[in-house]
Amino acid sequence: LPPRARIATYTVGLALQGVLRTCGVAATEAQREAVEAKMAALRPEMAPYETAIRAQVTKSRGFTCPGADKEAEFQEALRRFIALSPDEFAGVVDRQAEASPGAPVAKP
Numbered sequence: 135l136p137p138r139a140r141i142a143t144y145t146v147g148l149a150l151q152g153v154l155r156t157c158g159v160a161a162t163e164a165q166r167e168a169v170e171a172k173m174a175a176l177r178p179e180m181a182p183y184e185t186a187i188r189a190q191v192t193k194s195r196g197f198t199c200p201g202a203d204k205e206a207e208f209q210e211a212l213r214r215f216i217a218l219s220p221d222e223f224a225g226v227v228d229r230q231a232e233a234s235p236g237a238p239v240a241k242p
Contacts, residue, residue, distance in 0.1 A: 136179050139224035144176045148191045150215055157199035159208060168216040
């Protein structure tokens with residue numbers, strides 16, 4: 135298996151791609167291209183696990199179109215996904231999960 139951090143990053147990337155493609159969220163063309171580029175870089179090592187990862191994203195209730203009250207959270211997730219390495223990104227997700235143990239966090 136690929137490292138957990140890369141799987142987690144890829145999982146969130148799939149969700150971000152879905153939101154960017156199907157929801158009316160604000161995102162620049164540069165942001166959209168950066169998400170696509172990061173996913174393209176991760177895709178070769180994730181290919182054998184693509185079906186299972188997509189199934190996890192589909193089951194998760196956390197990856198739907200964000201409402202107006204969740205737009206800021208989405209924008210922060212988008213910014214972090216683009217700016218951070220997979221290990222850094224997974225570290226942020228882990229710290230957030232530890233800070234709010236009652237909140238569901240999708241893990242592959």
